[in-house]
Amino acid sequence: MKPLIALHAVGVRFGRVQALAACSLNVAAGERVALIGGNGSGKSTLLRVINGLIQPDSGQVVCEPQARQAMVFQHPHMLRLSTLHNVALGPWLAGVPWAQAKGHAGAALARVGLQQEAQRLASKLSGGQQQRAALARAWALKPDVLLLDEPTASLDPHAKREVEALIGEFAAQGMTLVFASHHLGQVKRLATRVVFLERGRILADLPVAEFFDGSRLPAISAAADLFLKGELA
DSSP states (O other): OOOSEEEEEEEEEETTEEEEEEEEEEEOTTOEEEEEOSTTSSHHHHHHHHHTSSOOSEEEEEEOTTSOEEEEOSSOOOOSSBHHHHHHHHHHHTTOOHHHHHHHHHHHHHHTTOGGGTTSBGGGSOHHHHHHHHHHHHHTTOOSEEEEESTTTTSOHHHHHHHHHHHHHHHHTTOEEEEEOSOHHHHHHHOSEEEEEETTEEEEEEEHHHHHHOSSHHHHOHHHHHHHTTOOO
């Protein structure tokens, strides 16, 4: 099956820092791929390369042109507009008439349990509500691929559970996920596959059960083995 996303020996450099080095990765429709690794390992850069926000210095990125993408950031930016209008802007910018875009936004807010906050300024929402609004903004675009960069990292436990449950529901509907997370429990619950990065390189790429079993990791990557054991920051 032709992958939705294919990276071939992708490299990204920021000045003297090699953020990604010869990264190759294929993602098929319906997969839920977790990117894990320490701070600065290249997870966020890899997501931004897939989304086209960063152009690689070397290698090639091929995304299925008919597959729509949406990305949710760890700290989503909310415009100084109502929550409804924050969500409606995406479909409108994609060419949907404004009245119809607002209808899509209303349905998306209902989907994430924020219909009562539709007319409230999005910047006044709590952190958990803003993250749910960001998921609604992504869902309103009807994406085939959802990219998430640490979507629950800064949330309290209750908000974290709510956001994770929504992501799980989207995945259950067949949406392809590629997400970065430091939360290994979350990775176990949401992912079908784990990609471990260290210093911009992909060192391990395994089905989730095989990764957390750990028996193959010492032979594949000592760094991934240490990370799973909690001995690598």
